[in-house]
Amino acid sequence: MREPLPADMFDELCPSSLNPIRFGDKWAALVIRCLEHGPRRFSELRVPLSRVTPKVLTRSLRSLERDGLVERTVHPAAAPHVEYELTPLGRSMLGPMAVACAWAREHWDELLDARESYDDRGRLDRTG
Structure with a gap:
């Protein structure tokens, strides 16, 4: 039995949301x-x-499958089910993604400040 995915794996404050x-x-x-x-x-x-x-x-899954990053497997059984798995090409994305996530963590405050500043300017433009 595999470990379940945590529900808060990608909460709204996750660096991936700012990447x-x-x-x-x-x-x-x-x-x-x-x-x-x-x-x-x-x-x-x-x-x-x-x-x-x-x-x-x-x-998104279909797009990843089309790009050769994810494989979709149908398991025929009394209760058929489908599983999605990374292909070797998809696995090769894990390294670059880890670098991008590390960059987002390192620049977290700068990214938040930039977005907040931009959003504030947008509000002023709409009301000013």
Whole structure:
């Protein structure tokens, strides 16, 4: 039995939410991180990715599969199920993603300050 994914794996204060470096679509990097330790079912991915609608998660998984980063396996049985797993190409993304996450952690305060300053200017432009 594999370890369940933690529900707070990607809370709103996670550096990944501030990371300006994108891998695929908005959620692709988070999906890849969820698959880092082995295959997962869709329902398992939904736990830490609760901010993602099922439709958008499906779209992200299909895009990752199309790019050759994720493999979808249907397990026929009395209760058939589907699992998603990183391909060797998908695994090769883990290193660059770790570097990007470390960069976001290192520049966390600067990123927050920049976004807050930008948002404040936007509010002034709309009201001024």
